[in-house]
Amino acid sequence: MSVGRGVALTCAIILMVLWCAIWCVHLLALFYGKWRLHYTPPVSPEDLQGVSIIKPLTGVDPHLYINLETFFKLKYPAYELLFCVQDDSDPAILVVQSLIAKYPKVDAKLFIGVKIVGPNGKINNMIRAYEASKYDLIVVSDSNLRMNDDTLTDMVASLSPKVGLVHQMPYVCDRKGFAAVYEKVYFGTQQARNYLSANCAGVNCTTGMSCLMRKDVLEEAGGMAAFGKYLAEDYFFAEAFREKGYSTVISGQPALQNCGSYSVDSFHQRLIRWARLRSSMIPVIIILEPITECMLMGVLTSWAAQYLFSVSPLAFFLLHVLCWFLIDYMLMRVIENGPLKISKFEFLVAWLLRESMALYLTMRAHSTSKIVWRNRKYRVRWGGLAEEV
Template identity: 55%
Template sequence: MESLELTLLGLAILLMIVWCVNWCMHLSALIYGKWRLHRQHPDVVVEELPGISILKPLVGIDPNLFENLETFFNMKYPAYELLFCIQDEFDASRMIVQSLMDKYPAVDAKMFLGGKNVGINPKINNMAIGYEAAKFDLVMISDSGIKMNEDTLIDMAVHMTSKVGLVHQMPYICTRKGFASNLEKMYFGSQHAKCYLLADLMRINCATGMSVLMRKSVLDEAGGLKAFGQYLAEDFFMAQAFLDRGWRVICCSRLALQNSGTYSISHHHRRICRWMKLRNAMVPTTVLFEPLSLCMPVGIITAWAVNYIFDISPLTFLLVHTLIWFLLDYTRMKHLEHGSIPFSKFDFVVCWFINEIGYMLLLLQSHLEPAITWRGRHFKLKWGGVVEEIYTKQTV
């Protein structure tokens, strides 16, 4: 009996330590985000910044595609080229690109059709020809749904110092209409932002490929773009290739503003679940540690621990724990918005609870359904992040 009590006491102490570590992580990410994001560069001589080749992989038309692509034609940067990569010559996005090229003839822009089959990743295949044609050593990959501020490219180039090989942007969401958009903003402004900022602070590989600037010469040493065609999470392995060669990988001050015109709650959940599956395959330790970084799971288990050690009401502890966690998330989103949050406090509360509870359910789903569906194709994940496509028989 005494042995059982000692075991329970040890477990309770361990859970209290996990709880304290979570709060240290929460506060560290909050302070670091306040310091890192939205910084200005008044002393930069823009004319001395290096040229940049921007790869834009395009598939199909999004309601906001014209608006998003036009922001790349209006950036305040001395030397850059736009390389639009379109897999299918009959893709409707080709007309939008051509109309923008006609509207801004002074911008160095080219269109590449057809792509090249260099691996299983359709995005890599799409960009292969454009990558080979890039004329600058700094190459940026930017997804079609990204909306660019006119000074973002300057900010990314400033962060590309002599010891830095890759600069990435922390994902966030543009303000759009509807509850689904608010829910997306909640995810990227709370749990995701905390982990992303903390990983960057601790120099852990967290780079996402939706908006990333890289040294082409270093990437070529690793085998070029085609070397990463065997992965779906090519961004993670590209960043790791830079880290393995002694280069730093850092997050810049401007956010990657996702501005897709097609969005819904179901689409958002499928996307998060796909990312979870990729993380589980690439970094298996996340299976254990990710649930322990969420508000509800860590609050519930710690409520038992404080009740066992200090005889404090578990319900009271859980309510206080949740309230403080909620307030820190609210503060972080205000930092990301660089001002007030663009929807009501009531919507914030509803979105916050749906995000917290839904995230736990999606974690469970990611383990029960390990296969990935992306761009209409089905993939089977292997340990290490390598994938193979699943082909289904068609009957006539």
């Protein structure tokens, strides 16, 4: 056998092994999601500890009022709401004040001003509220989230003596327009697949949009201020808990993002930012992520199947895409806990656009080390460390 044929054979075998591994990930996410999501472990009222919910705010989103109001309606015995804004000219202040006046029986406070502990603006915004929190459990919740009245109970019920951090799997509410469908399909397929399978396998996949943490363990790690040097503070929160011997788990209810301002382009910018952050923390992702996407994986394994088994590459590719599509559709039904609220045609168009754009967005993400986040520019270095430009 010539050297060239030996290299080709090796590459073809590696690709087929990787292809089989990806299908295992698909099935793992599907079955784990069916088992874990939309299930709240039994919990007695006396086990529902007090919770301090920190809400960092910047500006007013069209849905901000209705999103924040859901936190005033939580059915939970003891919790406090700690709202944070960066300066006294922020219009979010009026929204918070109106809700505090509307629900005087809810323990809620407003903090104005930042405490600089690093380049992470979100951490700087939350520090004063964190230092004033009175309960042993801390929830960090983004401004664009809404909660069901039993969501906090669901998160606390997922705690156990060995669990230090509970996070919600990112998802989105139903909204109007194609951009909303596009986001929902992404979070219900590609994002959900990676999130569920990683959590099942014990891989750190924490996102900080909604997570509950033990305050005493966080204090042992240096407190919230110790994470101000990172942009992806959520990932390093989880790493700190793991180092202390605690596990991190997802709760039964997904996190419901409900942005009032959205578009396909703005969503692409979010995907690019997240890809840059992931690659700075785990460099091997630069190579692995693109080749594990549906279209590129299909092209590569079509060649490998033809080389190894003399299979028609076009037939193999079409079957590969069809199976990927069907399993993604089933996974999104698991996330929705029932039939989809969008048509099959809308799902198809959004799914095709997402899969077709994956390689382009990945290349955009790796074209620079700079990140634009909340109108500020940052340069991310290896290890996830960030500095403002």
